[in-house]
Amino acid sequence: MGDATAAMAAADPDRGFLGVEVHTPGIGNLLALVGEQHLTNVRVAHGDAMELVHRIDEQSLDAVHVFFPDPWPKARHHKRRLIQPSNVALLRDRLRPGGVLHCATDWPEYAESMAETLDAAPGLRRLPATAEPHARPKTKFEKRGADAGRPISDLRYART
Ligand SMILES: C[S@@+](CC[C@H](N)C(=O)[O-])C[C@H]1O[C@@H](n2cnc3c(N)ncnc32)[C@H](O)[C@@H]1O
Known part of the structure; x- marks a missing residue:
């Protein structure tokens, strides 16, 4: 719903x-937050992130945040997951050298799959878990996962 984006931008x-x-509704809520908080450093795009990525210059982003992407827990749906090798390559290419791809999930099996994919991705180096792994605003789906007793995994990789 944009709360984390608005908080990070503020x-x-x-x-x-x-x-x-x-x-x-997530787009609408974020635009409302941007207006209420008079934020001037937020742009909002309505659509598929993996289509938009082609319109972003390579090596232009400081960071890409993929927080609590849909886990698609059924094996036959894993191909729909956002974090998969072809998407990771596209996202990595948009990061400037040293830029960070930060993924978070409350699904342990997706966390394992993310780590496997990201560890194997050329041009990305895993960053050590920080002392404050949750040094980002809590998102709606994070709260939902935590309330259900699921562990939260943060995975951060720098573009080499
Ligand atoms: C599980 S929710 C998490 C939302 C939020 N990041 C949070 O942590 O509360 C996943 C969100 O990703 C959005 N989404 C899924 N695939 C997407 C894509 N290809 N491009 C943009 N948004 C996408 C869905 O519409 C949904 O709102």
Whole structure:
């Protein structure tokens, strides 16, 4: 619903943020937050992030945040997962050297699959778990996962 994006943008006013979502109410809520908080460093795109990525210059982003992507827990749906090798390559190419791809999930099996995919991806180096792994705003789906007793995994990789 954009709360985390708005909070990150408010805390880092000199950096531009681009929120991408297919869910229309999420777009509306983020735009409302941007208006209420008079944020001038947020852009919002309505659509598929993996289509938009082709319109972003290579080596232009400081970071890509993929927080609590749909887990698609059934094996036959794994191909729909956002974190898979072809998408990771596209996202990595948009990061500037040293830029960070930060993924978070509350699904342990997806966390394992993410780590396997990201560890194997050329041009990405895993960053050590920080002392404060949750040094980002809590998202709606994170709260939902935590309330259900699921562990939260944060995986951060720098572009080499
Ligand atoms: C499980 S929710 C998590 C939302 C939020 N990041 C959070 O943590 O509360 C996953 C969100 O990703 C959006 N989504 C899934 N695939 C997408 C894509 N290809 N491009 C943009 N948004 C996508 C869905 O519409 C949904 O709102």
